[in-house]
Amino acid sequence: MQKLHFLNRTISLLLILVCLGTIGLAWAAEPLVLTRKDTGRTLTLTAGQRFVVDLNLGEGHYVLAPEFDPFVLTLVGQSMQSTSGPKGSSSRVVYEFMVRQAGQTELVIAAKGDGGKEGKPEPLLKVKIVATGGGRAV
Numbered sequence: 545m546q547k548l549h550f551l552n553r554t555i556s557l558l559l560i561l562v563c564l565g566t567i568g569l570a571w572a573a574e575p576l577v578l579t580r581k582d583t584g585r586t587l588t589l590t591a592g593q594r595f596v597v598d599l600n601l602g603e604g605h606y607v608l609a610p611e612f613d614p615f616v617l618t619l620v621g622q623s624m625q626s627t628s629g630p631k632g633s634s635s636r637v638v639y640e641f642m643v644r645q646a647g648q649t650e651l652v653i654a655a656k657g658d659g660g661k662e663g664k665p666e667p668l669l670k671v672k673i674v675a676t677g678g679g680r681a682v
Contacts, residue, residue: 575640583670589643591677594620597653599668601635605655608665610639613649616675618642643675 576587576595589595601607610619621640626633639653650672654665 578669578671580668583667586672586674588674588676591643591645591675594640594642597639597641597651597669599637599653601637601655601668602657603633605635605657605666607635607637607668608654608656611650611652611654612641612673613647614644616644616647616649616673617651618644643673643677646675646677648675649673 576589576593578587578595578597580599587595597610599607607624612619618641619639620642622638624635624637626635628634641651650670652667653669654667656663656665
């Protein structure tokens with residue numbers, strides 16, 4: 545009888561460890577990172593999924609506000625880093641998005657140079673997002 549209790553406890557402990565390990569792997573998974581190379585792609589994502597856009601800007605450029613359907617995506621974070629060195633200055637902008645609910649949208653991020661108002665925006669990233677799954681209150 546005592547061996548049976550020990551065996552049950554051991555099996556329960558192993559099952560708990562397997563479940564915690566699976567959850568830990570899901571949390572530790574790297575988010576999807578989009579760069580300029582992803583332009584033209586169609587991505588299928590699920591509601592609640594997060595992804596990151598990581599773009600480098602040339603010298604004298606500034607990024608325009610991202611364009612997307614706010615019913616499908618939510619911008620949850622952004623950061624910008626500027627560097628300057630022997631080859632000139634550059635900036636890196638990083639956006640974090642979350643899929644809110646099922647639907648479709650184009651995500652467009654563009655930049656303009658120092659040329660002012662007459663300069664035409666240069667697209668840095670343009671992807672189609674196909675979102676599946678239920679909605680999320682955000």
